[in-house]
Amino acid sequence: MFKVIESQMIVPNIHLLMLEAPAVARQMKPGQFVIVRADDGGERIPLSIADWDVEEGTVTVVVKNIGSTTDHLASLRAGVSIPTVVGPLGNPTEIKEYGTVLCLGGCYGIGSIFPIARALKEKKNKVITVIEARSSYLLYWEEKLKEVSDELICITRDGTKDHRGHVGRLTEIIKSSEPINRIIINGCTFLLKRGSDMSRPLGIKTVVSLNPIMIDGTGMCGVCRVTVGKTTKFACVHGPDFDGHEVNWAELLQRRKTYMREEVIPLRTSRCEEHAITSSPE
Amino acid sequence: MPEPQKKKLDLNRREMPKQPPEVRRHNFNEVALGYPVEIAVQEAKRCLQCKNPKCVAQCPVEIDIPGFIKSIAEKDFAAGTRILKDKNCLPAMCGRVCPQEEQCEEVCVLVKKGGQIAVGRLERFLADWEAEQGKLEMPKIPPSTGRKVAVVGGGPAGLTVAGDLIKLGHQVTIFEALHEVGGVLIYGIPEFRLPKVIVKREVEYLKKLGVEVVTDYVVGKTRSIDSLLEEFDAIFVGSGAGLPWFMDVPGENLNGVYSANEYLTRMNLMKGFLFPQFSTPIKNHKRVAVIGGGNVAMDCARTALRLGAESRIIYRRSRQELPARLEEIENAEEEGVIFDFLTLPIRYIGDENGWVKEIEYLKMKLGEPDSSGRRRPVPIEGSETIIPMDAVVCAIGNSPNPLIAAATPGLEVGKKGNIVADEETGKTSKKRVWAGGDVVTGAATVILAMGAGRKAARSIHEYLCSL
Numbered sequence A: 001m002f003k004v005i006e007s008q009m010i011v012p013n014i015h016l017l018m019l020e021a022p023a024v025a026r027q028m029k030p031g032q033f034v035i036v037r038a039d040d041g042g043e044r045i046p047l048s049i050a051d052w053d054v055e056e057g058t059v060t061v062v063v064k065n066i067g068s069t070t071d072h073l074a075s076l077r078a079g080v081s082i083p084t085v086v087g088p089l090g091n092p093t094e095i096k097e098y099g100t101v102l103c104l105g106g107c108y109g110i111g112s113i114f115p116i117a118r119a120l121k122e123k124k125n126k127v128i129t130v131i132e133a134r135s136s137y138l139l140y141w142e143e144k145l146k147e148v149s150d151e152l153i154c155i156t157r158d159g160t161k162d163h164r165g166h167v168g169r170l171t172e173i174i175k176s177s178e179p180i181n182r183i184i185i186n187g188c189t190f191l192l193k194r195g196s197d198m199s200r201p202l203g204i205k206t207v208v209s210l211n212p213i214m215i216d217g218t219g220m221c222g223v224c225r226v227t228v229g230k231t232t233k234f235a236c237v238h239g240p241d242f243d244g245h246e247v248n249w250a251e252l253l254q255r256r257k258t259y260m261r262e263e264v265i266p267l268r269t270s271r272c273e274e275h276a277i278t279s280s281p282e
Numbered sequence B: 001m002p003e004p005q006k007k008k009l010d011l012n013r014r015e016m017p018k019q020p021p022e023v024r025r026h027n028f029n030e031v032a033l034g035y036p037v038e039i040a041v042q043e044a045k046r047c048l049q050c051k052n053p054k055c056v057a058q059c060p061v062e063i064d065i066p067g068f069i070k071s072i073a074e075k076d077f078a079a080g081t082r083i084l085k086d087k088n089c090l091p092a093m094c095g096r097v098c099p100q101e102e103q104c105e106e107v108c109v110l111v112k113k114g115g116q117i118a119v120g121r122l123e124r125f126l127a128d129w130e131a132e133q134g135k136l137e138m139p140k141i142p143p144s145t146g147r148k149v150a151v152v153g154g155g156p157a158g159l160t161v162a163g164d165l166i167k168l169g170h171q172v173t174i175f176e177a178l179h180e181v182g183g184v185l186i187y188g189i190p191e192f193r194l195p196k197v198i199v200k201r202e203v204e205y206l207k208k209l210g211v212e213v214v215t216d217y218v219v220g221k222t223r224s225i226d227s228l229l230e231e232f233d234a235i236f237v238g239s240g241a242g243l244p245w246f247m248d249v250p251g252e253n254l255n256g257v258y259s260a261n262e263y264l265t266r267m268n269l270m271k272g273f274l275f276p277q278f279s280t281p282i283k284n285h286k287r288v289a290v291i292g293g294g295n296v297a298m299d300c301a302r303t304a305l306r307l308g309a310e311s312r313i314i315y316r317r318s319r320q321e322l323p324a325r326l327e328e329i330e331n332a333e334e335e336g337v338i339f340d341f342l343t344l345p346i347r348y349i350g351d352e353n354g355w356v357k358e359i360e361y362l363k364m365k366l367g368e369p370d371s372s373g374r375r376r377p378v379p380i381e382g383s384e385t386i387i388p389m390d391a392v393v394c395a396i397g398n399s400p401n402p403l404i405a406a407a408t409p410g411l412e413v414g415k416k417g418n419i420v421a422d423e424e425t426g427k428t429s430k431k432r433v434w435a436g437g438d439v440v441t442g443a444a445t446v447i448l449a450m451g452a453g454r455k456a457a458r459s460i461h462e463y464l465c466s467l
């Protein structure tokens, strides 16, 4: 059993959970994820890691409440335990000395981009972090991100903070910055796809952390398969990071909808999921 | 070998009662119901008690078969159980899923006359009898040797190693990637063939003996083999063959195309058939095609049937070549699974929403025998056929998962991703690391995995005693 150390709604519908999982924390690297179950009959769902503490033996995840399992997780209070926290799974994000790196996070990805930015900074990269949300009240961790970034830029759909608009503003931001050597994107599929679309014409290598449906997270079931380039990959073991310019987005978006009918969504679904569903695959 | 016989031969192999097909195709309860006491005793009495029993030599864990059968004939079930458990820590499972017809029963002296003893059914009978008594007999555990062994993977290979070594006084910890121990027995083989309470019972028994079980722990990720070696004197890797193959035909990533592992895991480990009480969904498709002809394919097809689908097996050779156990083929046929023999899918066609809606396949004919001795299927030109289909389950095979090998320097790996280990001892190229079961042989059987576990345990014990 894994104890919930802290549980908090950090902005509407987005929850932070700090979980006691010392063995997982010990091996954690930026870009990896865990699989959790909220209760004994529960589904196994993957969550990216937003932070961890080896000494305290904790891992922190940021959860967007969009369906039954995330809803259950969001309702957990400090002190209770959940049956499964397994990881770290997937390959760490490649961290090297690239020069200038633009880290883009939206939704839960604002959290999971943090350790990536931190590691890039430690490697002496210039880090420009861009975070995106519908409105400024949905942004979080700005202070934390500022500490590990040379520059922090916000995009809000209603213009309540920095740039007004959505990820479409990325092109401008890139062009007004100095040459950018690499882009790393974490968040909902819509953001990953649009971000990659923006950077493709500029020829900037773009790494995205994919989020297909998963079960085991160890390469056993194959449900997480995605097409990258011409080959099928299992996102849990070959990824979750892939080249955003090579991903077959239409397929990923379609595969994510497999259980839509079953997931009679009890709550108002998230904005980004809606976008993912309505933005028609090309 | 001619055996001295006094009494008249009884060649009437006793049938085991089963749920009738029209009933069982609508439920997930066990199909075969087990021998009632009287029938078990009658069956046991047929055994000739060979002085030089061939059956024993064909059992990978060398159970004293005439011994336990004699106890049944004498109605001393407790004694029989002891004999059985002396060699096999998982009899309730082997009695159910062992391919007996290719093992112990294949060489029974009565086989030529068609009356081979139903060794597996008798084994199951005893194991179930013991469970019904409600009190497990605990073996005496010698004082602790202070030696520590880590077992990676809680499938039949790992469970056997754990059971054998704990009984010799060593400390054993099983590390399992999933949230439940049992390997394929838990996530793969369906409830209607191997009820999960049985697997859990056996695991509980090992825990009572003192085996420590750590679930949700992916060795190679949560902790490396090298790091485990700092804490443990020896490591056994029994991580199985859990990497699913696909055929690499167009349309394989459409919605509604599953690997057998996904389909069965949703169903068995995650209890998809109890959705939404259990929260992992599984789809109720109208028409399901299962590609393949082994035990795994039969399990998928029979699962689909129980979920209400018209279920068919698409297999590229003929019935004769089906690699599944005959018993399972017959069960599937009785339940109404449709068999399309000599067909090879070449394309899955999707609808406008990305769901599979049709399969295109080629008709095949059997040509010359290939290296496996089976006649090779060759496509018939111009035989392309398209049939409507709502889901496809790909059950064409699995190979060892490369995760551990990739994370472990110095561990020799074969061409198929299998860990290389000595057949007699299970020793790998890495010091203090043993391996066995499907991760070494590729997908095989429960009893072979257990046999490999037994040999490795023996070798590990020898090593630990030499320290």
Ligand SMILES: Cc1cc2nc3c(=O)[nH]c(=O)nc-3n(C[C@H](O)[C@H](O)[C@H](O)COP(=O)(O)OP(=O)(O)OC[C@H]3O[C@@H](n4cnc5c(N)ncnc54)[C@H](O)[C@@H]3O)c2cc1C
Pocket (backbone or CB within 6 Å): A033, A043, A044, A045, A046, A047, A048, A049, A061, A062, A063, A064, A065, A066, A067, A068, A069, A070, A071, A108, A109, A112, A210, A211, A212, A213, A214, A215, A240, A256, A257, A259, A260, A263, A264, A265
């Ligand atoms: C590598 C990876 C990292 C992720 N990191 C985060 C994170 O840090 N924070 C976060 O909030 N979300 C993250 N997700 C997405 C998260 O796993 C899903 O939102 C979650 O599974 C939804 O479960 P649910 O029961 O609440 O919703 P459901 O109602 O079951 O599903 C809602 C939608 O979530 C997706 N989904 C459903 N089941 C799964 C599953 N088992 N695996 C993946 N996606 C699924 C489907 O597209 C579905 O339409 C990540 C996904 C992946 C693959």
Ligand SMILES: Cc1cc2nc3c(=O)[nH]c(=O)nc-3n(C[C@H](O)[C@H](O)[C@H](O)COP(=O)(O)OP(=O)(O)OC[C@H]3O[C@@H](n4cnc5c(N)ncnc54)[C@H](O)[C@@H]3O)c2cc1C
Pocket (backbone or CB within 6 Å): B097, B098, B099, B152, B153, B154, B155, B156, B157, B158, B175, B176, B177, B178, B181, B182, B183, B184, B185, B188, B189, B190, B217, B218, B219, B220, B238, B239, B240, B241, B242, B264, B295, B296, B299, B401, B403, B404, B436, B437, B438, B439, B443, B444, B445, B446, B447, B449
């Ligand atoms: C659907 C199906 C039906 C079958 N039917 C039959 C049958 O009727 N009769 C028969 O004899 N055989 C049958 N088999 C084959 C049989 O189940 C296997 O040969 C046997 O289970 C192999 O045992 P194992 O212990 O080597 O591996 P497995 O049973 O595969 O167990 C391996 C375990 O290791 C765990 N693991 C993997 N990687 C790691 C890691 N990195 N860290 C920690 N744990 C890890 C896995 O989660 C798993 O629990 C069937 C197989 C399938 C899939």
Ligand code: SF4
Pocket (backbone or CB within 6 Å): B058, B059, B060, B061, B062, B063, B065, B088, B094, B095, B098, B099, B100, B103, B104, B105, B119, B120, B123, B447
């Ligand atoms: S374990 Fe399998 S092979 Fe051995 S006696 Fe039992 S059924 Fe036969």
Ligand code: SF4
Pocket (backbone or CB within 6 Å): B046, B047, B048, B049, B050, B053, B054, B055, B056, B065, B066, B107, B108, B109, B110, B117, B119
């Ligand atoms: S099971 Fe068959 S081979 Fe074995 S002892 Fe009995 S009669 Fe002989």
Ligand code: FES
Pocket (backbone or CB within 6 Å): A213, A214, A215, A216, A217, A218, A219, A220, A221, A222, A223, A224, A225, A234, A235, A236, A237
């Ligand atoms: S989640 Fe099962 S193979 Fe990736």
